[in-house]
Amino acid sequence: MNGTMVDLLSGYLSGDNISESKRTLGDLKNVFQDEAARAQMNPATIVYEVQSHMAIKDGTPGGLFFGTSNVMPGQVGGEYFMTKGHYHARRECGEYYWCIQGTGALILMNESGKCWFEPMQPGSLHYIPGYIAHRLANTGDTPLRVGACWPSDAGHDYASIAEHGFTARLMNVGGVPTLVQEGQA
Numbered sequence: 001m002n003g004t005m006v007d008l009l010s011g012y013l014s015g016d017n018i019s020e021s022k023r024t025l026g027d028l029k030n031v032f033q034d035e036a037a038r039a040q041m042n043p044a045t046i047v048y049e050v051q052s053h054m055a056i057k058d059g060t061p062g063g064l065f066f067g068t069s070n071v072m073p074g075q076v077g078g079e080y081f082m083t084k085g086h087y088h089a090r091r092e093c094g095e096y097y098w099c100i101q102g103t104g105a106l107i108l109m110n111e112s113g114k115c116w117f118e119p120m121q122p123g124s125l126h127y128i129p130g131y132i133a134h135r136l137a138n139t140g141d142t143p144l145r146v147g148a149c150w151p152s153d154a155g156h157d158y159a160s161i162a163e164h165g166f167t168a169r170l171m172n173v174g175g176v177p178t179l180v181q182e183g184q185a
Contacts, residue, residue, distance in 0.1 A: 034077025089155025
């Protein structure tokens with residue numbers, strides 16, 4: 001029997017070579033547009049969890065990694081709970097996402113700052129080309145569970161997003177997920 005398992009209904013991984021991380025509201029200072037609203041919320045609230053199966057060493061050419069992200073339902077000042085987002089360190093590397101459960105959005109941004117999103121629902125498949133920053137947002141009222149597969153030598157560049165951010169925010173505008181350009185609140 002394989003030492004690693006994936007629950008196809010929930011996306012949770014178990015077994016060997018699994019790394020896990022959780023991000024709470026307290027971890028996400030200056031990620032959401034309304035920092036004052038975030039600061040008033042319970043800092044222990046889990047925003048998202050990530051599990052990765054890494055059967056080979058990070059940075060090994062020719063391999064693949066597999067993972068799942070679980071983004072909880074919620075909003076900060078009308079902005080949906082979301083992941084921090086990243087480019088790949090090797091910008092040319094692409095990635096696949098597929099929605100397992102819940103509803104949400106894959107928010108994308110090219111290096112010129114053009115931002116757009118793709119709606120996610122169970123069964124939707126999303127190819128993320130190289131040179132594109134990406135993050136997940138939960139637009140529903142149940143956890144958004146997403147699978148991912150990416151090259152083992154792609155790496156992650158979170159610093160560029162932390163420094164410059166995305167050029168648009170996915171906001172709840174009258175109950176509709178709407179991409180709002182920065183400075184147009």
